[in-house]
Amino acid sequence: IDEKEKEIKDFKKEVKKAKKAFKDTNAAKDKIILNRKKKRLAQLEDQLRKLEVQATDKEENKQIALGTSKLNYLDPRISVAWCKKWDVPIEKIYNKTQREKFLWAIEMAGPDFRF
Structure with a gap:
């Protein structure tokens, strides 16, 4: 979970850079790159949520035989x-x-x- 959070934090910086590049140039290529990075960020956040749910389930199921x-x-x-x-x-x-x-x-x- 910690590794995934660090990966998300680093990727958010990349998204910020892509936004700035798109804002400066307003090029179609930069817009495509920005959209891809946003989708990837959403995937990473979804993976983090799944990891957190798995960790919670594992912890709660320790008590159940x-x-x-x-x-x-x-x-x-x-x-x-x-x-x-x-x-x-x-x-x-x-x-x-x-x-x-x-x-x-x-x-x-x-x-x-x-x-």
């Missing part, structure tokens, strides 16, 4: 039915050991399973 919840509190038939309904591979939800443990649910639940 997602694997435990999935194994102990969710009926595997619901997860399997959802996977089958939306064509999501079950391997994305359960690892090999869990698939062996919940084989009964995989065989039982179809895409129209109602709990």
Whole structure:
């Protein structure tokens, strides 16, 4: 995040220089360069926002044991039915050991399973 903020700060200086060049010459070439730099600055700021969100999510999820919840509190038939309904591979939800443990649910639940 710090590196991205530094990159944005440096790039803002470049945008300022491009604005000044365009203002001085008023040339079409300088306008194109200025627009490209503005777009790139917007991309960098968007990347920074994404990094900040990822950092926040990572920090907040440290307290949550997602694997435990999935194994102990969710009926595997619901997860399997959802996977089958939306064509999501079950391997994305359960690892090999869990698939062996919940084989009964995989065989039982179809895409129209109602709990």
